Amino acid sequence: DGTLTVLGLETSCDETAAAVVRGRPGARGAVLSNWVHGQAELHGAFGGVVPEIAARAHAERADTAIARALAGAGLGAADLDAVAVTAGPGLIGGVISGVMAAEGFSRGAGLPLVAVNHLEGHALTPRLTDAVAFPYLLLLVSGGHCQLLAVQGLGRYRRLGGTIDDAPGEAFDKVAKLLGLGFPGGPEVERWAAKGDPARFAFPRPLLDRPGCDMSFSGLKTAVARAVMRLAEAQGGLWRRDIADLCAGFQAAAAEILAAKTARAVAAMGARPSALAVAGGVAANSELRAGLERVAAEAGLALVAPPLKLCTDNGAMIAWAGIERLAAGLADAPARPRPRWPLD
Ligand code: KG4
Ligand code: ZN
Numbered sequence: 001d002g003t004l005t006v007l008g009l010e011t012s013c014d015e016t017a018a019a020v021v022r023g024r025p026g027a028r029g030a031v032l033s034n035w036v037h038g039q040a041e042l043h044g045a046f047g048g049v050v051p052e053i054a055a056r057a058h059a060e061r062a063d064t065a066i067a068r069a070l071a072g073a074g075l076g077a078a079d080l081d082a083v084a085v086t087a088g089p090g091l092i093g094g095v096i097s098g099v100m101a102a103e104g105f106s107r108g109a110g111l112p113l114v115a116v117n118h119l120e121g122h123a124l125t126p127r128l129t130d131a132v133a134f135p136y137l138l139l140l141v142s143g144g145h146c147q148l149l150a151v152q153g154l155g156r157y158r159r160l161g162g163t164i165d166d167a168p169g170e171a172f173d174k175v176a177k178l179l180g181l182g183f184p185g186g187p188e189v190e191r192w193a194a195k196g197d198p199a200r201f202a203f204p205r206p207l208l209d210r211p212g213c214d215m216s217f218s219g220l221k222t223a224v225a226r227a228v229m230r231l232a233e234a235q236g237g238l239w240r241r242d243i244a245d246l247c248a249g250f251q252a253a254a255a256e257i258l259a260a261k262t263a264r265a266v267a268a269m270g271a272r273p274s275a276l277a278v279a280g281g282v283a284a285n286s287e288l289r290a291g292l293e294r295v296a297a298e299a300g301l302a303l304v305a306p307p308l309k310l311c312t313d314n315g316a317m318i319a320w321a322g323i324e325r326l327a328a329g330l331a332d333a334p335a336r337p338r339p340r341w342p343l344d
Contacts, residue, residue, distance in 0.1 A: 004081045004326055005032075007069055008319025011058040011098030012090025012118045013144060014039040014049045018062075018069035019315035020080070021128065025154075025327050029128040031316045033072030034309060037061055044183045048173065049143075055093025062101035069315060077109035082331070084322025087115035088338035090144075095337040103335060114322040115335040119343045121317035123151050126277035128320040129306040136304075137273040139262050139292070142280030142312075143169030143184070148213050148265040149343065150273075154328050157343040160265045161213020168254055169282045171217040175224050175250050179243050189247045190285055196241075196248030201227055203253040205260075213265045215257050224250050251287055259291030266299045277304040281312045 002024045010017040017036040023029030039057050043049050070076060085102035088095050099115075106113040122140050126132040137160075138149045147162035166174070169186055176185025181192065203223045206216040224246055231242055238246075266273065276296045282288060283305055296303035310316055325331040 002327060004323045005075070005079060006082050006084050006114070006319040006322040006326070007066065007080055008084045008116070008315040008317070008322055009062065009066060009098050009102045010086045010118070010121070010313055010315045010318045011062060011094045012086045012088065013094065013313055014043060014054050015313045016058050016061040016065050017313060017315040018065035019319050020069050020073035020075060021316050021319035021323060023128070023320070023323055025127065025324050026131065028131045029320050029323065031310070032075070033069045034314055034316045035065055035068040035072055036309070036314055037065060040183060048183070049091070051091045051093055054091055055097055058094045058097035062097055065315070066101065066105055077105070077111065080109070080111055082112045082114050082322055082326055084114040084116050084318050085335060086118045086121065086318050087335050088118065088341040090118055090339065092337060092339040095339070099335050099337050112331065113335050114325055114331040115333045116318045116321045116325070117341050117343060119145065121321045122279045123149055123157060123343065124321050124324055125279050125306050125310055125317045126275065126304045127324070128316065129310060130304050132277060132304055133274045135269070135271050135273055136275045136277055137262075137265055137269055139258065139276070139278045140280045141168050141258060141278070141282035141288070143167060143173060145280060146215060148262060150269050154324050155330060159344045160268050161215065161261060163215045163217060165216050165218035166221060168217055168258065169280070171221045171254065172282065174221050175247070178225055178228055179238070179246060184281070186282060186285065189251060190287070192244050192247035193251040193287070196244030196246070198248040198252035200245040201249035203249050205253055205257050208257055208260055213261050213268060215261050217254065217257070220250065220253050251285070255285065255287040255291045258288055259295050262292060263295045263298070266295070266301070273301060275304045276301045279306060279311050283311045284308050
């Protein structure tokens with residue numbers, strides 16, 4: 001009946017991840033295993049991902065990830081139809097580690113290898129989890145990405161807008177670093193924001209008054225840095241109250257920018273989307289989710305937010321993109337690692 005079983009490998013940022021997914025386009029897929037080995041403990045001291053450290057860790061762990069994904073699914077290589085691997089965009093050292101491991105495994109097992117664009121993996125996740133029909137609107141927000149995409153069909157993506165500088169997750173991470181909070185910063189900032197007053201600091205909403213769907217977060221981050229400096233000068237340091245209020249003010253501004261631009265993208269889509277979907281690590285943020293719920297409700301659309309394990313980087317989204325590409329006969333791109341690979 002066209003059902004395919006694919007192993008997906010993802011190594012483009014700081015998670016070494018492999019998963020086995022079974023399914024066919026048009027119906028929900030079954031995630032048979034989803035192994036993720038994060039590297040937060042390797043990069044935490046640096047407050048951000050260090051590419052050389054990431055590449056070495058991926059090279060060391062990729063084979064284990066593949067073995068764990070197969071064992072978790074209770075399958076062997078002979079049960080697979082193909083291997084899918086992230087070929088970009090991302091940190092090139094990590095991408096190369098993953099492509100080499102996937103190539104070795106697929107050759108040894110005599111399986112076809114499908115090169116997958118990491119962003120396409122995120123973009124198609126709502127079809128894996130909820131069988132969302134084309135076209136739909138996707139807000140992709142992570143530590144490295146921020147874009148509003150009209151997902152019109154497989155391989156047919158129109159970028160309606162996105163950040164012109166930092167990605168929102170990056171801004172969350174930088175604000176956390178500034179305030180001496182842990183890494184990754186998003187969950188820390190959200191935890192502190194829950195105890196804070198979002199109205200105490202009037203942080204800017206850059207580009208909000210401009211037409212179009214582009215966004216900017218670097219001025220917002222700088223405004224937080226300036227407020228921290230002023231407080232340090234005035235009182236010699238930050239009180240817990242200050243940290244909570246700074247986090248609340250920053251989070252409110254970031255969520256408002258994202259929600260407002262998403263509302264605009266609904267109008268800019270042209271065709272009526274079947275749903276509003278969100279993906280990427282920042283989709284975990286509950287204030288952002290609440291803002292998007294409002295946008296979706298006003299437009300009469302359902303908000304599709306995949307479970308967190310499938311929103312952040314994972315192998316299942318790569319396996320699913322492989323399934324969609326194989327089923328459509330679009331799986332013949334060479335697995336050439338590339339640091340940049342725009343979807344449109
Ligand atoms: O998608 P992801 O796991 O990795 C990529 O960047 O591709 O996203 C990680 C980002 C980090 O910047 C992290 O701080 C952010 O997602 N993040 C959050 C939250 N949880 C994770 N940002 C805001 N609120 C959260 N609850
Ligand atoms: Zn990602």
